[in-house]
Amino acid sequence: MTQRYVVVDIETTGNAAKKGDRIIQFSAVVIENNQIMNQYSSFVNPGVSVPIFIEELTGINDDMVKNAPTFTEIAPKIAQLLENSIFVAHNVLFDLPFLQEEFTNAGVERFYGKSIDTVELAKIMLPTSDSFKLGDLAERLSLSHIKPHQADSDAYVTAELLLLFKKRIEALPLVTLEKLTMLSQHLKSDVSLLFQEALEQNRQHIEKLPEQLEVYRGIALRKKIYRSNTSSTRLLSDYPKSHKEKDELLMSMFSHYESRDGQCRMMDVVYDSFQHSKVAVIEAGTGVGKSLGYLLPSVFFAIKEQKPVLISTYTVQLQHQLMRKEIKALQHILESPINAVLLKGRSHYLNLFKFEQSLTEHDQNYDSVLAKMQILIWLTLTITGDVDELNLSTGGRTYWQRIKQDGWHLANKQDPWKTRDFYQYAKQQALNADIVVTNHAMLFSEMANQSDVYAEFQYLVIDEAHHLERTAREYFGDKIIYNRIKFLISKLGIYDQKQMFYQLENILETHGIHGSPHAFEFESYLKSLDADIDDLFLMLAQYLQKQKHHSKGYQKVKIRIKKDILDSKNWNSIKWCAERISTSLTDVDKALRSRLKDLEEKKVQLNDKEQAFIEELYSFLNDWKQVKQEIRALYYEDDHLPEVLWLEGDLRALPTSISIQRQPIYVADSLQRELFSNKKSVILTSATLTINSSFQFFLNEIGYSASAIRTEQIASPFPYEKNTKFIIPNDLPDISQVDSMEFSEQVASHLIAIAQATKGRMLVLFTSYELLKNIYQLMKDSGTLDDFLLIAQGVTAGSRSRLTKNFQKFEKAILFGTNSFWEGVDIPGENLSCLVMVRLPFLPPDEPVIEAKSEYLRSLGKNPFSAYSLPEAVIRFKQGFGRLIRQKTDRGIFLILDRRIETTKYGQAFIQSIPNMKIEHQSLNETIELIEKWL
Structure with a gap:
């Protein structure tokens, strides 16, 4: 018997129906015989005003709902639609209870049928998705989503999502379906109906297994692709020595490629250092094209010399970016294939034997069950078995600790999955690779475990090298x-x-x-x-x-x-x-x-x-x-x-x-002994390594002397003088002369006026969460920014990337950030027009590591401020400034609200650390006038 599904979406004035929030739009899509049959949609008069945030989110305002029917008027029709149907929604635990409450208020009988949550279904069927939000899933699956956050569009996309997932479930191997059906009995919604239906159909006409899959010990998984090291048989032209040759090569890679002298210079330094077994430290400013600056010479060296290059980045995200973007692009332009692999620590890989046996347990823990289902689907997709591909819940991560790979311990037994083990596969691929990509944390972790794989690589590139010392401290320490x-x-x-x-x-x-x-x-x-x-x-x-x-x-x-x-x-x-x-x-x-x-x-x-x-x-x-x-x-x-x-x-x-x-307190000796001394050539690079054109601070931290290595400083090619206005307000008090609350109030009033002039699009960087919270609250309570979206780290829920995405979605938005927002945030184009630094980014002197380092420096007869605190702050300042201009065509306002940048001797160290620009000293009124004219 074919099931009838009704896919529902609602828009509401808030999240709590019991506290008076009401529906403002309802939509239902009917699915029969795996086809969309019809759709019913209606605005709903809630009897209360639509909040500004909801209006900004949905586009639904009071005028649109004032002549609409009340929910009581349409409730009988909705109840009739849902009869003898399976209720489907994207986050059914919100939509269904809210609707039930409205039914009760309208005097209509509640819905008592089965329900399916497409969020839960998406987690199972798309286990590698970064996000399970409807808009993000629609974009990933190329579904047309005309009006996100409006019920008619959301309901239709959810219906398409359901049909797509049904097809994918029906195409699963029989052994996978059998396990999923059994596990799905313990889910929160009735997703088991879909797996049970597909299983019955599949058993009636078992189809041949797809070519890329195999079944081993009752589990369907993707076949691995084994590549041998073919360096000796590959042909590759000589490394392009002239700038013209490099330009010609890269023009075939990017349609809008622009020649960059700095990038070509960086390539030459990297290639020459590898050839002569040297250490090089390279500061490459924003826009130089640092990734390609070390990747292209690394690829040529690795293939020509048959010596693999290990590249270490700071974040897992950057690891994947290198593989998916830059290395993939290089593959297209070089006549020789590039063997490039990601390599991580053993515990990042799945132990198939442990996983297989865990499937036999009578486990009803929701997070474990969901994770098992996600992994069963993932095994039909993954070649790597790397947990970073998966989007597991916190509970799912706990389950992973049970099934992670960390070696085979039974000497008198053999792992029955050894021939298909993911970590063994990763090691083999790495040893046969030209380029191996890892991250700093993994580099130290495997170094501590005396990994036989990492020791093989004699040529090393460390990207985002300004993080190396801190990562090393964490790994040489205990927590x-x-x-x-x-x-x-x-x-x-x-x-x-x-x-x-x-x-x-x-x-x-x-x-x-x-x-x-x-x-x-x-x-x-x-x-x-x-x-x-x-x-x-x-x-x-x-x-x-x-x-x-x-x-x-x-x-x-x-x-x-x-x-x-x-x-x-x-x-x-x-x-x-x-x-x-x-x-x-x-x-x-x-x-x-x-x-x-x-x-x-x-x-x-x-x-x-x-x-x-x-x-x-x-x-x-x-x-x-x-x-x-x-x-x-x-x-x-x-x-x-x-x-x-x-x-x-x-x-x-x-x-x-x-x-x-x-x-x-210091890891320089450990770095030299444990890491650098074992390598023939090391390249250390970042956009922020120098203080007043000197590498000395960075070199002290990692244990190199300037005479023993090659240093290269490559300036950003961006036209900062033309595209940036650098303003230091002259009508704000010196932070050292007033108390914190007075400073907060004056800064808040400045930011309110500036935000209105820039129409939002403003990132405000803080060094203190307390100051951030005070200024955020003052601006919010002022009542003058009601049509702005204020997003504050630690106040607004969500990760850094989620807050940044929300900031980019809304035109009139202000983003308040501290700590992690000073670097790694990429908001190109007009989404960011104004960057404000409230204070110079000195770390608190009583912060344990800072205080201990200061004492140690003092014992050596050095000045802790000039030897450590100031250089650290300048590096952070340069990182923060780098958030404003991300592309050659970007334009922006840069404001420093801390007068110490001018009133102290050390202030010049900050000004000299960024590209040369004219500094404007202006009152608030003059600043607003300049912004309005310039932007």
Whole structure:
């Protein structure tokens, strides 16, 4: 029997029907026999005014709904439409309850049928999608979406989405459908109806498996493509030495290519450094084309010399961009194929054996079930098995920790999936590649694990190199997180006899192996350990509360633990508790390994399920070992290595928010010893490496001397003098002369007037979240920006990329950002016309790492401000300024509201760090007049 679906979308005045929010537009699309039959749509008079934000979002205003019927008038028709149908919506848990509430208010019987959520369905069928929002899915699937956020358009697109997903489900291999149908019984909506229907059809006429798929041990997966290293047989012309040759090559790559002398110069430096086994540090300003500047010579060198090049970026996002954009473009213009691969740490890859066995469990946990379904679909698509391709929920990420690849631990057994293992495949591809792309965190992580793969690469490019020192500090340090330790203990089995230790005991007893510790003894270990951890973090929470006066009113605090504190009586109890925990962790580790040894010595024949569990337990022990290492940070002291120890926590969520961190103060020697000394040639590049044209600060941080390397500074080709107005207001007070509230009020009034002149399109950068929040609130409460969308980091919900996308969608928008918004944000064109820096970006002097570095520099007879604080601030300043002009044709206003840039001697260091521009000193009225004329 063919099902009838009614796809519904509603627009409302808000999110809470029980609190008086009402429907302002309703639409329903009827699907029968897998075809759209008809659509009913109507505006609805809500009896209240449409909020400005809703009007801006949907385009629906009071005039459009004032003559529309009320919901009570159309409720009977809607109820009739839904009869004997399956209710479908994109986020059914919003639309259906809201509609039910309106039915009740209208005196109409509620809907009691089945419902399908296309958000839930999209998560399963498109597991690699970055977003499951309707507009983003429509764009990804090339569905026409004429009026986003209007019910008629949204309902129609959702209907098309449902039909598309139904077709994709019907095309799935039978073995995949069988598993999905079983798992789908535990979802929140009735998606199981779709899988059950497709399974019945598929069983009636089983079709041949697509060529690109195979079924192995009952799981359908994509066949891998194996490429050997064909460097010796490939033909590639000589590296293009002249600028003209490079231009001719790149013109065939980009239709709007413009010759850039700086980019050509960078290519030559990279190629020459590789050829002569040299180290080069290159600052390439915005617009130079840095990625191609190192990629093209790397490709030529790798293929011609048959020596692979490892490229490390700062973010996973940039890794993928290099592969999808720049390397793909180079593939088109070179007559020789490029073997380029992404390589990540082992735990990024799926362990197929563990996953296979997890499918046999009777698991009803929603996040695990959803993740299993996503992975089953993903296996028919992925060649890499890399978790970064997947969009998993937080709970799904927890499940991944169980099935991640971290080696095969059973010496007397072989992984039945070894021939299809994703990590082994990635390693093989990397060893046969020309270009291998990784990221800084992975580089250090694998270096610490003594990865045999990473050691093979003698030629290294480090992009976004200004992040290298900080990433190294994190990886050479330790971090203890309360929730992580508690989670590991819960996995072992405290108060839950379904957990790991009890499963191990059951396996041992099944094979007639008896020994100690017994389950009750082990439970006692765990309870004691759990109590000690609670005691430790309770003491740390009390310590943070006592230091509350240091927080300056902030809820999130960092407290540095100095030597005098470490030696105090108050800290002794914390230290002793940490030592007890360390001993207990060791005891638990020994107990588990002892029981595993019993199993190995008996040489019992484990079945697949038991084998998978033992592998998972070995993975767990690796994590347990890491916690043992981290907990030492609280009591172990090394007088020979300058380190910094600090506590972090949110005073509103103690002790669960507490983390303890220990980091080395300087990593230059470690970088040289562990990384650079093992490479023949290293290229370090970024847009921000110099202070007043000197690389000395950066070189000190990474342990190179200027005489030993080649440095190159390549200026941005953008016409800043022509396309940018640099303004320092002369009617704002010096921040050091007034209190914070007076400064906030004056800045807010300036920003309100400037926003009206620029019509939004403004990014405001802060160094303090508290100042951001104050100014945001003052501007919002002023009432003069009601037709503007104000988006503030930490106030408005969403990630950095989500806030940036929302900013770009609305014309009259202002984006307030701190920390991460100073770099990595790309808003080209007219979407950003004005960049405001409220304060110069000095990091707080009492921030633990800054304070510790300052003390260390002082002990060496250096001035901490000029040797560290100022250079760090200048680098951040350059990064922030780089947000404004992203393309040659961009134009923009650059405002600095911190008068210290002119009133102090060090202010010149900031001005000299950015391209030469005329500085305008103007009052607010003059600034507004200039903006209106110029923009």
